Amino acid sequence: xxxxxxxxxxxxxxxxxxxxxxxxxxxxxxxxxxxxxxxxxxxxxxxxxxxxxxxxxxxxxxxxxxxxxxxxxxxxxxxxxxxxxxxxxxxxxxxxxxxxxxxxxxxxxxxxxxxxxxxxxxxxxxxxxxxxxxxxxxxxxxxxxxxxxxxxxxxxxxxxxxxxxxxxxxxxxxxxxxxxxxxxxxxxxxxxxxxxxxxxxxxxxxxxxxxxxxxxxxxxxxxxxxxxxxxxxxxxxxxxxxxxxxxxxxxxxxxx
Numbered sequence: 001x002x003x004x005x006x007x008x009x010x011x012x013x014x015x016x017x018x019x020x021x022x023x024x025x026x027x028x029x030x031x032x033x034x035x036x037x038x039x040x041x042x043x044x045x046x047x048x049x050x051x052x053x054x055x056x057x058x059x060x061x062x063x064x065x066x067x068x069x070x071x072x073x074x075x076x077x078x079x080x081x082x083x084x085x086x087x088x089x090x091x092x093x094x095x096x097x098x099x100x101x102x103x104x105x106x107x108x109x110x111x112x113x114x115x116x117x118x119x120x121x122x123x124x125x126x127x128x129x130x131x132x133x134x135x136x137x138x139x140x141x142x143x144x145x146x147x148x149x150x151x152x153x154x155x156x157x158x159x160x161x162x163x164x165x166x167x168x169x170x171x172x173x174x175x176x177x178x179x180x181x182x183x184x185x186x187x188x189x190x191x192x193x194x195x196x197x198x199x200x201x202x203x204x205x206x207x208x209x210x211x212x213x214x215x216x217x218x219x220x221x222x223x224x225x226x227x228x229x230x231x232x233x234x235x236x237x238x239x240x241x242x243x244x245x246x247x248x249x250x251x252x253x254x255x256x
Contacts, residue, residue: 005066005205012197034159034187038194041155046148054140061141065206070213071104077240077252079103080223083111084236085254087227092117095227098256106130106217110224120228127221131214138210142203149199156191160184219243 020026046055079102086094096115102108109130113123163184219240226236233254241249 002066002069002205005202008201009198013193016193016197029186029189031186034190037159037162037187038152038155038190041158042148042151042194045151045155046144049147050140050144055144057137058141058144061138061206062145062202065202065209070209070216073216073219073240073244073248074250074252076104076107076216076220077223077237078255079107080220080227080240081233081237081252082254082256084223084227084231084233085256087114088230088232092227104220107220110220114224114227118228120225123224123228124221127217127224131217131221134217135210135214138206138213142206142210145199145203145206149195149203152194152199153188153191156188159187159191163187215243 020029083095083098083102086098092114095111099108099111099115102111106127110123110127113126118126161184163181167181167184222239222242223236226239231239237252
């Protein structure tokens with residue numbers, strides 16, 4: 001779990017909530033029509049811009065961004081070095097009983113392809129397609145979040161205009177001015193909070209997570225290709241460590 005994302009969102013809303021409560025009557029910041037304008041308008045325009053299936057899948061993508069923890073480079077390299085040692089010692093078929101130790105589904109798929117006897121070109125092509133599809137899914141998810149982050153303040157402004165119209169139409173009745181002004185200001189507040197505390201940061205986090213996961217999978221592909229080529233564990237390690245900065249590279253030996 002990416003605890004930093006959870007802490008950031010909770011802390012952000014807590015800071016805003018404390019500011020609201022400390023200012024006096026917090027009830028004035030609850031306005032159902034304003035929520036309907038911002039949230040309803042944002043969801044509606046998102047459904048217009050993207051397909052229903054893409055919008056539904058955004059919850060899965062965001063959940064994976066927050067809950068799914070990527071293995072570290074060191075963990076992946078250590079496992080790959082172990083598999084390379086087994087392959088050199090006992091052959092590729094011996095990898096089958098150790099496949100589940102890989103943990104990651106992409107890693108497991110690559111090892112199964114090795115066990116099935118596929119060549120380097122076929123493995124590189126198929127796993128490369130997996131990485132491309134991953135990047136495409138994450139790119140669409142990022143676009144949806146960015147679009148929601150842009151549309152929330154826009155509908156906040158629409159709510160502001162509605163509130164101003166209501167206020168100007170109630171100048172003869174002073175009791176209606178407060179309602180119109182509240183709608184005018186609160187919708188802008190809701191739109192700004194949702195955009196800057198939820199959707200835009202999540203879009204940025206998804207983009208960073210996508211780059212990290214893609215790089216890790218490319219590292220796995222290099223390790224798998226090294227095993228198929230029959231490289232020694234040391235050679236496999238060095239192929240994978242080209243994705244790491246020089247300072248992070250350490251000597252990894254087989255533990256099997």
